[in-house]
Amino acid sequence: MGKCITRFISDADVKKMRTEAINILEEVGVKVSHEGAKQMLEKAGAKVDYQTDLVKIPGELSEECLRRLPGKVVLGGRQPDKDVVLEPGNERVYNRGMSGGEYYIDLQDGKYRKAVLSDVKDWAIATDGTKGIDICCMPYYYDPGLNVSVRDVHGFEILLENTTKPIELQPYGKKNIEYMIEMCLAEYGSKKEFKKRPRFMCMIGPVSPLHWHGNSVDMLLLAGQYGIPVEPDPMPIAGAGGPVTILGNTLLSLAEHLSAVVISELANPGAPVIFAPRPVAMNMATGQVIEASVEVAMISAIQTQVAREGFGWPTDMYAFVSDSPVTDGQSIIDRCFNATFCAFAGADILTGWGCLEASITLDIVQLAIDSEIADMTARALKGVEVNDDTLGLEAIRRVGAGTGNTFLTDPHTIKYFKTEYRKPQILTYARRKAWEAEGRKDLYERAKEKVKRLLSEHKPAPADAALVKEWREITERAEKEIVRMSTV
Amino acid sequence: MASIFEEIADAVVKAESEAKVRGLTQKALDEGHPVKKILEDGLVKGMNEIGERWKQGDAFIPEVLLSAEMMRAGIDVVKELIIRDGIKPLGKVVIGTVQGDVHSIGKSLVGMMLQSSGFEVQDLGVDVTVGKFVEVVKAQKPDLLALSALLTTTMPAMEDTIKAVKKEGLKIKTIIGGSPTSQVYATSIGADGYASDAVSAVDKVKELLDLPPEIRFL
Structure with missing residues (x-):
């Protein structure tokens, strides 16, 4: 069973958009303001205007590069x-x-x-x-x-x-x-x-x-x-x-x-x-x-x-x-x-x-x-996997029609009730009386309490002390060596 | 029947073609109307009307910009006479995206809105160095310097630019804008003003230059 996926446009539309994307790079081009990249692109067959930085990438080159992706x-x-x-x-x-x-x-x-x-x-x-x-x-x-x-x-x-x-x-x-x-x-x-x-x-x-x-x-x-x-x-x-x-x-x-x-x-x-x-x-x-x-x-x-x-x-x-x-x-x-x-x-x-x-x-x-x-x-x-068991065929037969029986203790319910339904973390299913008894907290309050608790209780596994020291030294070096972007 | 001025104003609002605005403006000139009146009762009136519609939520940015282009086309026709008659823009603004930042859309939008509101605008483009800003401000002596940044990393270049300009002892107002900026930030770096969008930028610039909000040309 794969991911449950919804499609928004047709196969033909997907194909057209793919083709047009490739065409845009070939016809309109892309501006690449980087000398090395321009030379590299030209060597690979792109048309490069070194004055304007405009690079026109032929469709075959795009296809070739797409094939190289991991x-x-x-x-x-x-x-x-x-x-x-x-x-x-x-x-x-x-x-x-x-x-x-x-x-x-x-x-x-x-x-x-x-x-x-x-x-x-x-x-x-x-x-x-x-x-x-x-x-x-x-x-x-x-x-x-x-x-x-x-x-x-x-x-x-x-x-x-x-x-x-x-x-x-x-x-x-x-x-x-x-x-x-x-x-x-x-x-x-x-x-x-x-x-x-x-x-x-x-x-x-x-x-x-x-x-x-x-x-x-x-x-x-x-x-x-x-x-x-x-x-x-x-x-x-x-x-x-x-x-x-x-x-x-x-x-x-x-x-x-x-x-x-x-x-x-x-x-x-x-x-x-x-x-x-x-x-x-x-x-x-x-x-x-x-x-x-x-x-x-x-x-x-x-x-x-x-x-x-x-x-x-x-x-x-x-x-x-x-x-x-x-x-x-x-x-x-x-x-x-x-x-x-x-x-x-x-x-x-x-x-x-x-x-x-x-x-x-x-x-x-x-x-x-x-x-x-x-x-x-x-x-x-x-999503769902469709088979006789998930359809509950046997259970429906067992409980029958208007017999006064329910599915509550049926083996099918026992088998699935914990896994079929997700357990909420901060959503409430409480009705008013129970909700009031719990302090009348809205979603934001409940979420806030959860985050506060997490920050006071959760301790991430510590990193190696020698490494932490080394990271610090590298950052300090960067602090000194990288010049502030804009200087008066 | 609509007067020639009403026709010009209407052509600016409807923004059907620059040729139409140019033709009507030329016609008004040929009929012997004074430039100041063509501006005030025609071109600028149309621009004011679209601006008013925008404020009411009945017009949108692209429409305002199109009308601004129409107005500029009309002004082109009477340009020499504007200079001859000594009609001045509201003020001179130098605008640019600061050093290290290459984002232009917001900055250009503010520049166009200022221009269509009667200011003379010099747009220095993107990735403008502190030195370039200082050089232009020294040479052009604008009334106001407008700085834009989209990246949080380049926001400090705004501070550097403002400091550098002030260091030169130049009498100039400064305003900043861009997604990560705020009034708090503007105050912290010594900018005179901040605006969150292109239209409030125009109002803010007028406020900083002690101009009444409804004014167009001096």
Whole structure:
């Protein structure tokens, strides 16, 4: 029994979108502002204009690079039992938090503030101890005492120490990734071991429409050398950076991802690349972005289907997403809609746990709610297996028609009642009297209590003390050696 | 029958074609109407009307931008006369996305909205170094400097730019914007203003330059 998958467009439509994505790179091209990559692409048969950086990629070259993609992508936990393994026909779906989020809802007083360094540790511990979340991410903390240009390296160190789960982050530059690799090599012992199950993956994106900047290409190429999975995140704002229609926006993001595949596979054949678009639409009333409307959910679903069926790409989709600035009814509606669409379209990774306000704000309480939604999603994805036993044929015959008997103690009920139904973590099935007796707590209160308890009780397995020391030294070195991005 | 001014204003609002706006503006000139009146009762009036509709939620950003293009087409026709008659823009704004950041959509939107509201706008593009901002501000002496950033990593470049400009002792107002920025952040780095979207940016700029909200041209 495979995952229960819903299709949004037909085979012919998938095929057309695949063809058109390839055609866009051949006819419109992609701007690649990176000397080495331009030369590499030209050598491989692309038409390169060195003045404008415009690169036109012939269809055969795209096809060749698509064939080089690995069949399987592995992301390593501290121990192999925490590894994330993406391969076609995977029966499970993985989950991860949102990398980013500059603002934070304080767990103690509920106030909205900037994310700070200590939040990163809390986030790592909560991720480590929360059911259903497989990959840990970093809040964009603000610490005036630290060099902002190594914030990713600092955060990475904290995550390495406080979670045994694999890590995803958005690195700031090639040098930053080098320090992270150094930290990992200290743990793995060799590049060869690290490459088998790299401890982290990187989100590295183009700028829509169809432009790769040098810094991003540098990072793509370095990640590929070490087998670090990259997640290009095409984010054409529908109506601004990309076509306004659901399908046009989907198509452009596919073409942009394809360009990342071509660059990565040409430089490092077999480099793992995950499709991780972040569809958004422009709010034409204000000029700001909308991240979680039903139309955005539809873009996500169709992106997932074409990526999976048309290209065979592993997918990491923006599922737990909301435009609401607080955890409320809307934040739940938004993420349920988006997560359900992505999951049933067959996404491999569902992303965004904890995020609010179009990825600007994080609420750690939302993690507990997302854990519940993810668990429900996973249950539904399992679907049903049809056979005489699951149909209850014998039981229906045994109990009979209007006999006064019930199914309550029937062997069929005894056999299935514990496994057929999921046990909720924080949802209540209590009726009013019982609910009042339990303190009249709403969903948010129950989730908050759960997170508070988790943070006080959960102790992630400690990392090796010598390694922790070494990681610290590497971060301190990065702090000194990486120049602050902008200097007066 | 509608006056020529009403026809111009209507053509700006409906935004059917630039040629139509150009033709009507030329017609008004040929009929001997003063430039100031063509602007105030025609081109700018149309722009104000679409702006008002936008505020009521009846018009949307792409429509406002299209009307702005129409207005600019009309202004092109009377450009030389505007200079001759000494009609000045509301103020001069230099705008750009700060160093290390290559995102342009929000910044361009703010620039276009300012321009269509009567400001002279110089858009320096993306990934603008601190040095470049200082150089342009020193040379052009704008009334206001507008900085944009989408990445949290590049937000500090806003602070650096503002500090550098102030260090030069230049009398200039500063405003920032972009998804990760906020009023709190703006205050913390010494920016004079912050706006969360392109339209409130126009209002904020007027406020910072002590201009009444409804004003178009000086």
